[in-house]
Amino acid sequence: MGDPILRTEGLTKRFGGLTAVDRVSLELYVGQVHAVIGPNGAGKSTLTNLLSGDLPPTSGSVWYRGRDLAGLKSDEISRLGVGRSYQKTNIFLPFTVFENCRLAAQSRTPHAWRIFRRAEGFADINRLAEEAMEAAGLAARRDRVAATLSHGEQRQLEIAMCLATRPRVLLLDEPLAGMGPHESLRIVELIGRLAADHAIMLIEHDMEAVFSVAGHLTVMVNGEVLESGEPEAVRASPAVQMAYLGGEELLDV
Amino acid sequence: MQQSTRALTLTLAAAALLLLAFPFAESKFYTQLLSKIMIMAIFAMSLDLLVGYTGLISLGHAAFFGLAGYAVALMTPQYEAPDLWTSLPAAVGLCAAFALVTGFLVLRTSGVYFIMVTLAFAQMLFFLFHDTKLGGGSDGIYIYIKPEIRLGETSLLNLDDARHFYYFVWIMMIAVYGFLRTVLRSTFGHALLGIKTNEHRMRALGFATFRYKLAAYVLSGALAGLAGYLAALQFGFVNPEILSWHQSGAVLMMVILGGMGTLFGPVIGAFAFVLLQEMFSNQAVLGAFAKHWQLLMGAAVILVALYLPGGLAGLLARPGRKKAIEADDG
Structure with missing residues (x-):
């Protein structure tokens, strides 16, 4: 698959005593949808904000096409080719x-x-x-x-x-939230099509959608990466089964 | 919507033409009063670019107005007329430069801090001219002779003549309106409105919003300078009062009274503000109470703020807007 177009190394964000994102390292590739799931408060949106430059990280780094994005503002990162959508419209x-x-x-x-x-x-x-x-x-x-x-x-x-x-990289923060089934389907199809020539990070609660398009799955809990890998392997992981969704929803898919 | 926009355009054009005919019918006093109002209209339009289109509420806009006035007064040797060709670009250019330098600092703040910092810069200028001998202290300086443009023996434009001055100001007002309308329709103008509406989103889309705001600030300062230049020529003197926060407050009230974010609203606001001020402070109309004209002025502003949230311009534009939304839903 070649080199990742965007990767993070030990990315961490603390708000006072709270560590919202804790030493997260992940890689995004052109041609792949990388889904990030996790319960509310797991740090998924904060992670998006760190990648897009809306927030500066406390420590760790973000690399885009071999370039360290430290210190760049959100408009500069956007112009480099990292686009994002917001969870709250x-x-x-x-x-x-x-x-x-x-x-x-x-x-x-x-x-x-x-x-x-x-x-x-x-x-x-x-x-x-x-x-x-x-x-x-x-x-x-x-x-x-x-x-x-x-x-x-x-x-x-x-x-x-x-x-x-x-953009070359799309950071989609719960794009399907609040959409009707018809529009949802349309957007999932669109994400699938876009994946051919974009790197996509998809944060989503709709598991059906996640498993239909994701080529890579990361599960976050309390700011940390609990498990990351092939979607099927992650789904089968006992740690994920225990920690997230009480086992049921994930198995039902 | 097209129709109501056209009706509005026609109304405005008719009003502008009516102004053109005015000096032939009326007295010198009113010709001069209207000249003053049109200068304030230019001033108010320049502020609307910031307040109404970029979302930056400045309470120090008189700094540019007064700076240009002082610039022309100080550039002109006593008992000589200012040279229009050099002093006008120099005064406006100085204001643009002042806006560029101060803009770098004030635009790092926002909201109430922006209001405070713009006010602080204007007050610094006020005290610079008030407390030093640079511009004659609190007495100010006079411009005794007004510029004239001659072609050989014939005088093309003599600003000492109230009518000539009136038409000169009229042309400037129309030019500024046309210029700002054009700019606001461009990609730059649309970006400013985007910044006013949702600056955070603009940054996320890749706009370096600071640069856009700085450009708007410089443009606004330069046009306020044009107004201040004209005011200094009209009154023939400048003193620190034209830089005071009263002046900044007055122009902000004109913008709000007229309707911010409409460009023609602040022009209406300038007319309403100055005419009301004339009426309320006229002893022939209100007798001894005329002393307290600011009380009535305040009441008028409160009434407009309460009952006409879109300002006086809202009276003209609102029916059209309503229709547009209904048509959209249908």
């Missing part, structure tokens, strides 16, 4: 769906300082935005104000915005 509510995606696409282009041309007048930006809406299944909602979308559609928009920035 984080979109521009007063803007239309198209403008949300257009703005996301705009961040990748050198047109920012062309102050005398209309923002909508750049074909390359518009195309990226349209493609992202199409992929996330929002083409029909193009001109709706984001605040008027259903919760599930807002989740789709969250992903569309991330896609419009053309």
